[in-house]
Amino acid sequence: MHKKFLFATWSGGGAVPPVLSIARALRERGHDVRVLADRSLHEEVAAGGVEPIAWTTAPQGDATDPAKDVIKDFEARTPIGAFARLRDRIVCGPAADYARDTLAELRARPAAVLVAEHMLLGAATGGEAAGIPVASLVTTLYPFPTPGAPPPGPGLAPASGMLGRLRDRVLTQLILKPWGKGLPALNAARVAHGLSPVDSVIDAFDRVDRVLVLSPRALDYPGRRFPAHLRHVGPRLDDPAWAAGELELPEGDAPLVLAGLSSSFMNQRAQLERIADALGTSPVRGLLTTGPAVDPATVRAPGNVLVTAAAPHGTALRHAAVTITHAGHGTAVKSLAAGVPLVCVPLGRDQIEVARHVELAGAGITVSKNASPRMIARAVDRVLQEPSYRRAAQRLAAEIAAEVATDRAVAELEALAVRATGRDEGAPGRDTAEPSGPSQMLSS
Incomplete structure (x- = not known):
């Protein structure tokens, strides 16, 4: 009716x-x-x-x-x-x-x-x-x-x-x-x-x-x-309208790390660059989305990291092995729904709480917003190498699918x-x- x-x-x-x-x-x-x-x-x-x-x-x-x-x-x-x-x-x-x-x-x-x-x-x-x-x-x-x-x-x-x-x-x-x-x-x-x-x-x-x-x-x-x-x-x-479009992935067949911080402005450009630097030292491909609050041209990145304003995360997560996120609820839950474990870099708001729940579920780990590229790289490597994180994410994916x-x-x-x-x-x-x-x- x-x-x-x-x-x-x-x-x-x-x-x-x-x-x-x-x-x-x-x-x-x-x-x-x-x-x-x-x-x-x-x-x-x-x-x-x-x-x-x-x-x-x-x-x-x-x-x-x-x-x-x-x-x-x-x-x-x-x-x-x-x-x-x-x-x-x-x-x-x-x-x-x-x-x-x-x-x-x-x-x-x-x-x-x-x-x-x-x-x-x-x-x-x-x-x-x-x-x-x-x-x-x-x-x-x-x-x-x-x-x-x-x-x-x-x-x-x-x-x-x-x-x-x-x-x-x-x-x-x-x-x-x-x-x-x-x-x-x-x-x-x-x-x-x-x-x-x-x-x-x-x-x-x-x-x-x-x-x-x-x-x-x-x-x-x-x-x-x-x-x-x-x-x-x-x-x-579902992805927001501003993230619609064709998915472009970085070249190669190394594990894909999807990374992105807040879609609103949280003064996050320095954290984005540290994430890019971290991925540059790891044997991975990085897809770094800046969101509408940060111009991707202002974020320097190594050759194995593709920086873009937006990408359809729903599609990108089908290829991803790990997500690096500020632990915004939307990105965190979409990753878990796809069975992808997380490295959380909370910046504020509800993000510390979301990151804690991800950790307690065994589906990811948290690093400080001031973490160095080396610390971020270590966290990514740990999540990639320890299968328990992906198993926990896949368990949550099944439960989310039922919901x-x-x-x-x-x-x-x-x-x-x-x-x-x-x-x-x-x-x-x-x-x-x-x-x-x-x-x-x-x-x-």
């Missing part, structure tokens, strides 16, 4: 392609889909046959251009500073603007369901005010503390014993505390749109009908428990849309009167 969906996203680097992948899949099934997004994303939105809509008062940015990036987390001196920029410039600070734009679009052209990228609490607030179902898309590992896992962010190993549990309790409070500075702006946005204030920013993340996690359940901790309204729906494995055999994200969103048609006009857009918050976790 034909339904109308409104998506909301922002120029958030690797978070964009999986969101647009779902929008495109719904459009291909005959639904009416449009996407509220920064103007810098409109070409990519339209490439999927989906209608782009510009934010009018909410921030407009371009994560590939350091001058136009809204967050500029590459300027932060500490992880806390980088987090504060995300909180104040996207999640909470402009929440009223995102809510106003979302609600205005929904009033002008109603939709059955609002689908918001997880960090856009303002957009979710607009959907809640409109009284329609809201789905939140988490494009990485679930980023909030839950029972059965260490607090996410620092890349910790699971705790054991009394001291380990104490560590987790203390760190959970430390990790959640900085969100408090965003609460006044968020609650102001809620009150301005006729909604009651929330006790914490974390509670606001749960004011949705569904949290859809676009990450393999197999990559997370087996005993981790999640909120009742959360669903793991599997990763999106994505059906499009669970589309099924969940279509179910929300069907349910929406049975509601009375103006009924609240929640499953229950009160959301299931972090203290009310159930097994998913």
